[in-house]
Amino acid sequence: MRATLLGPSSFVDWAENQRVVELRQKSGGIFRCENCTLVFRSPTPTRDELIAAYEDFPSDSWDYVEPPRWAWLKRCIAELSPNRRVLDVGCFRADFLGTIATQFECFGIEPNPSAAAIATERGVKIIGGEATDELKGFEGFFGAIVLMDVAEHLPDPAATFRHLSRYLAPGGVLLVLTGNADHWIAKWSLPFYWYMSFPIHLVYLSKRYFNWFAKNENWKIARQLNFSHQDLGLWRQVWEYERAVRSLIWRRWLMGTRAANVLSRVPPFRRIAAERSPQLLFGLRDHVGVALVRRSI
16 A cells, blocks of 8 residues: 655644553554545554553543434434444444434444443443454344444444445445545645544545545445534634634744744734644534445446
């Protein structure tokens, strides 16, 4: 595989637990594959180190008010799934599955034991701990398989999608929601961009990557969604875009120049110049959701 080095990893100060902090030392630079366009980190922490970090997450992490993207997910499942069985890979406490549990039979894969216990209490059948687990007896079983905020944690997303497809019923749908490295701010800001500033984010997918995967693996993108990590309102989005553009201009064109010495004292750039880690930009529409279905042979 031929890849281009985009630069070193930069990490935000915040982390879910101490194990995640320690993973920063095991994480290498940011690259982009010249064939599939996947953005990835190399080297990465080992599988055991990552699993230990996931297992140690507090079960109250990521406390969601139902985001708008869940409505899109529900529509896709209701309209594209050939049966009433749904598997959520990385379901955590089953917050999403809980919203469809009266209409569908819900199953989950979850590495965090505390979160999995809560999901079980909510009526979800936990059938595995990792996305690549062998699920004996579930071949061709599920009408829909969901990976929401999970694909970025996979060292080889295409291989995992291929593996999970074994458990889809004929005509079933694979639903993936993740970051979009094709968003123009992300594309120009990498490697210094918030989405790759967590050592547990091993890869950064994109619309181009999904198009590549669909073409090479005989899938069809039935539906697509652009969305932000959080619904923060118009003015917060405007503020984040303005901040992101200033950071982009500074790092790509000004940093290290003579003009930077002057501009670093000017309020619009003073704070940007002092940044050592990427700003979290949860309001930008830098995420993508895709509904993948197999093409008829």
